[in-house]
Amino acid sequence: MNVESTTPALTARDYKSTVKPVWCPGCGDYSVLSSLTKAFAELALPPEDVAVISGIGCSSRIPAYLNTYGFHGVHGRATALATGLKLSRPDLTVLITGGDGDGFSIGGNHFLHACRRNVDMTYIVMDNRVYGMTKGQPSPTTEPDWDSALAPGGTGLRPFNPLVIALASGANFIARSFAGDPNGTARVIAQAIKHPGFSFIEVLSPCVTFRPDQREWKTKAHAAPVDATEDIGRAAKRLMTDDGFNTGILYIGNREPFCLSDSGAAKKPADIETQFLV
Amino acid sequence: MSKTIETIEELLAHVQVMEREAYECYLDLAEQMEVHNNHEVAELFNKLAEDEKKHLGYVEARVGDSEIPHIAPWDLKNFDDSGLNMTGAREVHYMMLPYHALKLALRAEKKAVAFFADVTGASKDPEVRDLAAEFEKEEQHHIELINEWLGKVVRPEDDWDEDPDPPVQPT
Numbered sequence: 445m446n447v448e449s450t451t452p453a454l455t456a457r458d459y460k461s462t463v464k465p466v467w468c469p470g471c472g473d474y475s476v477l478s479s480l481t482k483a484f485a486e487l488a489l490p491p492e493d494v495a496v497i498s499g500i501g502c503s504s505r506i507p508a509y510l511n512t513y514g515f516h517g518v519h520g521r522a523t524a525l526a527t528g529l530k531l532s533r534p535d536l537t538v539l540i541t542g543g544d545g546d547g548f549s550i551g552g553n554h555f556l557h558a559c560r561r562n563v564d565m566t567y568i569v570m571d572n573r574v575y576g577m578t579k580g581q582p583s584p585t586t587e588p589d590w591d592s593a594l595a596p597g598g599t600g601l602r603p604f605n606p607l608v609i610a611l612a613s614g615a616n617f618i619a620r621s622f623a624g625d626p627n628g629t630a631r632v633i634a635q636a637i638k639h640p641g642f643s644f645i646e647v648l649s650p651c652v653t654f655r656p657d658q659r660e661w662k663t664k665a666h667a668a669p670v671d672a673t674e675d676i677g678r679a680a681k682r683l684m685t686d687d688g689f690n691t692g693i694l695y696i697g698n699r700e701p702f703c704l705s706d707s708g709a710a711k712k713p714a715d716i717e718t719q720f721l722v
Numbered sequence: 723m724s725k726t727i728e729t730i731e732e733l734l735a736h737v738q739v740m741e742r743e744a745y746e747c748y749l750d751l752a753e754q755m756e757v758h759n760n761h762e763v764a765e766l767f768n769k770l771a772e773d774e775k776k777h778l779g780y781v782e783a784r785v786g787d788s789e790i791p792h793i794a795p796w797d798l799k800n801f802d803d804s805g806l807n808m809t810g811a812r813e814v815h816y817m818m819l820p821y822h823a824l825k826l827a828l829r830a831e832k833k834a835v836a837f838f839a840d841v842t843g844a845s846k847d848p849e850v851r852d853l854a855a856e857f858e859k860e861e862q863h864h865i866e867l868i869n870e871w872l873g874k875v876v877r878p879e880d881d882w883d884e885d886p887d888p889p890v891q892p893t
Contacts, residue, residue, distance in 0.1 A: 457746050468890060469754045470814040478750065486794045579890070631796035652815075653890050 453488055456481040461511045472623030472649030473503050476570055479621075479647075480510070480539075482630035487637060494537045497526040499546035502577045503570035503649065506541045520551030523558035523567060530565050531704050537637060538565040545575045548584040548604050555606075559613035559642055564701040566636045566643040569606065570623070572651035572658065580654035592654075606646055607683045607694065611676065616641030616697040618679070619672075620690060622665035623649040632693060641701040648689070661689070668692040726844045727799065733841060733850055735790040737781050737857060739798055740837070744830055745774035747808050751823075758816035758889075766823045799837075817883050820875045828868045835861045 459481040467473050484494060494512035498504035500519035507514025513536075517525045522540045530538040540558075547555055547569045558567065573590070575581040582595045584604035591598050610618050617639040621629040629647055636643035648665060650658035668686075672693035673679050679695035686694075727733050752767035808814070808830060813822040838858035845851050 455742065455746075457749070464753045464757050466757055467754075469758060469816045469818070474750060474754065478746075482795050627796040627798070631794070634794075 454485055454491075456485045459484045459491060459511050461509055463508045465505065465509050467502060467505070468651075468653045470650075470652040471502070472572065472647070472651075473506070473570055475623040475626040476503070476541075476568065476629060476647050476649055477506060477509055479623075479626045479629035479633055480506070480541075480568075482627070483633035483637065484512070486630070487634055489537055489637075493535070494539070495526075495529055495533075496539045496541055497522045497529065498540065499542045499551060500577075501543040501546045501575070502651075503541060503543040504546055520546055520549070521554060522546070523551060523554040526565055526567075527558060527561060527563050530563050534564070534703055539637070540565060540567040542569060543576075543583075544569060544571040544573060544585045544604075544606070545581075545583040548606055548609075552584070552604075556609065556613045559610050559615040559644065561702050562614055562616050562641045562699050564640055564642070564703070566633065566645065568633065568636075568645045568647060570647050570649035571606070572649050572655060573603075574651050574654045576651045576654050590655075605683070606644070607686075608680070610644040611679055611683055611695055614642070614699065615644040615695075616699050616701070617643035617693070618683070618695040619644070619693040620646045620648065622661060622689075622691050623647055624662050624665065625691065628667075628691065635693060639696065641697065641699055648691075664689045665691055668694060672696045674698065726846070727841050727850060727854075728845055728847050730847075730849055730853060731788065731790040732793075733853055734781060734785050734788075735793045736798060736837075738778070738785065738790070739793050739795055740834060741774055741778040741781055743795060744834075745771055745778055747830075748774060748827075751808065751814065751826075754814070755816070755818075760816055760818065763818055763820055763823050766820050770823075770827055815883050816889070817885060819878050819882060821872065821878055824868055824872045824875065828865065828872070831861055831864045831868060835865065 456478065465474060465477065491512045496507045496510055496512055496514045498507050498516050499522040504516060507516050515525060522542050526538050526540045530536065571585055573583055573585045573587065575583050580592055580594055582590060582599045585606065586599060587603060588600050589598040607618055607620065617636050619632045619636060621632045623629065632645055636645055648661055650661055652659065666689060668690040672695060673682070674696050676695070676697070683694060727736065748767045748771035752764045752771060755764035755767060808826045813826055835858055838854045838861060841854035842851050842858060845854065
C-alpha cells in the first residue's frame with residue numbers, strides 16, 4: 445500500500461505548537477510526535493482540518509504539542525470523545541493518541557467499541573507497558589514477571605494483547621511500529637489516516653525512566669516478514685502467535701466505516717440546540 | 723543492497739530531506755535540554771541546528787528554480803530505520819554532556835558520509851557521482867571538525883548519569 449505524497453506546503457515543524465514537551469529525554473514519545481508531524485506534512489493536511497484527541501498520561505500530552513485542534517480529554521474516554529467529534533464533523537481528520545494504561549485499562553471498554561463501530565479515525569497507542577506518569581505501576585500490557593517495588597515479583601497476570609483484541613472487535617487497519625523508527629512510524633500513520641474506518645496502531649514507545657530495559661527494544665523490533673493481509677483468519681493467527689515486536693501493517697480490512705445517516709450527520713449545532721429548547 | 727540515485731535532481735531532493743531532518747532533530751533535542759535545564763547541551767544542539775540550517779539553505783539555493791522530485795522521509799534511500807533522527811538514541815538524557823551530544827552528531831555525519839559514498843559508488847551517472855563525492859567531502863570535513871571539538875570537551879565519568887535527587891524517582 446503506497447502513500448501518495450504530494451509536495452507538502454508545510455514542513456513537519458509547522459505542525460508543532462510553541463509548547464515544549466516535558467517528557468523525559470530519551471522517551472519514545474518524542475519520536476512519535478515527530479512521526480505524527482511528518483505524516484501530516486506528507487499528507488499536506490491543513491492543521492485546521494485535523495483534531496487530535498487524547499486521554500490522560502504522558503503520551504496523552506501530545507495535542508498540546510501540535511498546531512492542530514486538540515482535546516486533552518478524560519482518562520480512558522478519548523475514543524468516545526473522538527467518535528462524537530468525527531460523527532458530527534466528518535470533514536475533519538480525527539486522531540486519538542494515548543498510552544496503554546489509558547487505552548486498555550481505564551479506556552478498555554471504549555477501545556472495544558471504537559473498534560466495533562469502525563468510525564473513520566486513527567488511534568495511536570504509545571505502548572510502554574507501564575504507567576509512567578504515576579511512577580511505574582504495571583499496566584495491562586506489562587509482562588507478568590516484570591519485577592518492581594510496586595509489584596514485587598511481577599503481577600503474574602497474562603498481558604492484554606491489543607492487536608488481537610482490535611482485530612476481534614472489528615478494527616479495519618491494524619499495525620505496529622517502533623518509536624526508534626520514526627520514519628517507518630510516520631509512514632504507517634500516514635497509511636492509517638488514509639485508510640477508511642478505524643485504524644489502530646500500537647507504537648512500541650520505550651519509557652526510559654521506569655523501564656530502562658526497554659532500551660533493548662531497538663534490537664528486538666523487526667519488520668514483519670510478510671506483507672499485510674486482508675484475510676482476517678490469517679491475521680488472527682499471525683497476531684496470536686507473533687512475538688510482540690513484528691512491525692508494519694499487519695491487517696487491512698475492507699469494512700465500510702460507520703457514519704451517521706443524513707438525518708444525523710446533516711444536523712447543524714443550531715438544529716440540535718432546538719431539541720433542548722423548552 | 724544499495725538503491726541507486728541516477729539524477730542530480732533526485733540526489734538534491736535526498737540531501738534536502740536529510741538536512742531538514744537533521745536540522746529539526748537538533749532543534750527538538752535543544753528544546754528537550756532547555757526544558758530539563760541542561761543549558762550547556764541545549765546551546766550546543768542549537769548551534770548544530772544552526773549549522774544544519776545553513777546547509778539546508780545552501781542546498782535550497784543550489785536547487786533554485788529547478789524541479790526536484792518530492793521524497794517523503796521514509797523513502798530516503800540507503801538509510802537504516804532511524805534515518806538521521808537521534809531523539810531516541812541511548813545517549814539522550816537530561817544529564818548528558820557536550821561529549822554525548824557531539825558523539826550523536828558524529829554518528830549522524832557518518833551516516834551521511836556512508837550515504838554519499840554509496841551514491842558515489844553505485845550511480846552510473848558521472849555528474850551524480852561527482853556531486854555526491856563533493857557532498858561526501860563536505861561531510862568528511864564536518865567529521866573532522868566534530869572530532870576536533872570532541873578533543874576539547876570533558877570526557878564523561880562512568881557515573882555521569884547518576885543523580886542523587888532525580889526529577890522523576892523510579893520506584
